[in-house]
Amino acid sequence: MHFKRILAAALTAALVLSCAACGNRTAPETASEATTLYTPEESTAPAVTEIATAPEDTTVEATSAELNETVAETTAAQPTEISKAEIVATYKAAAEKSHKNARTYRAISLVDFSINNGQYANVIDFVMPIIGKLLSNNSKEVDGITGGFQNLTEADVKTAKTYTVDDKTVIEFTLHEQRGGPRDSEFSGSVGHAITAVGDIGYVTDQITDLGIPLEISDEHTYIDYTNPTVKVVIDSNGKIVNGTWSYTVAINLNQYKVGNKTVESTKIVMNNVLTVNGGFKK
16 A cells, blocks of 8 residues: 555554544643653764874884785775765665565554544544554555655665665665655655655645545645654675665644634644565665
8 A cells, every 4th residue: 555545544644543533522731741852862972083192202114015014904994984965876886786576574563652642532542553553554565765865865764874784785774854845745855865755744734634524734734754764775796785774653643624614723643654675674
């Protein structure tokens, strides 16, 4: 099932529940505190390399041949520096070469769902497993390497590294986190280029309206946040991706929208999106 169709099903369930919950007069009067879903871990201090120096009174003698041998050994031990642009170019070439025959497994799992910043928690607790099972049942394989990788650029990538394991090349990179609107393309932005974004969610409006519940989403107050977008792949000596994992957490925030004649202050649905080739990233 296509990513949009999976999300449509989950969002439809969520928004219909929003309408039902907001019409429930027995709902709690106070909202619970919103759960912090993602806290990026950052290093608090740069790594410091200590360089040992010889005592001032130490005299070092070496022949010309010994010095040349030492210099050669030291030079050979230094890792080759590869630029971010070169890493991106290597990844794109491998994705292009692998795309035709690749099979990518997509798994979407529900992390959190809330209405009006935590109101109606008793109803949410009941429906969370239902939406979660819906997502799980519709996770499946799709053709090709994910994302609009042809448009991936160095500017999309936050950090990148590459190294070799046996005869294989390993590439790991993180993307700049992204905030999108409800009408964006699924291949827009850093996340869309490398992994695939949610895309235009106008289809949700149509689906719920078809159920007989008029839905009016505010483009101004609706946004989609992508956090921790990461790509990890292993490339063989033929330049093809043999396994890999693409992942991010997405939070769809709908605020000040109307379901029928009711205005819902906010609805938030948070999901993990994980895509794997050949069982996922493994060195």
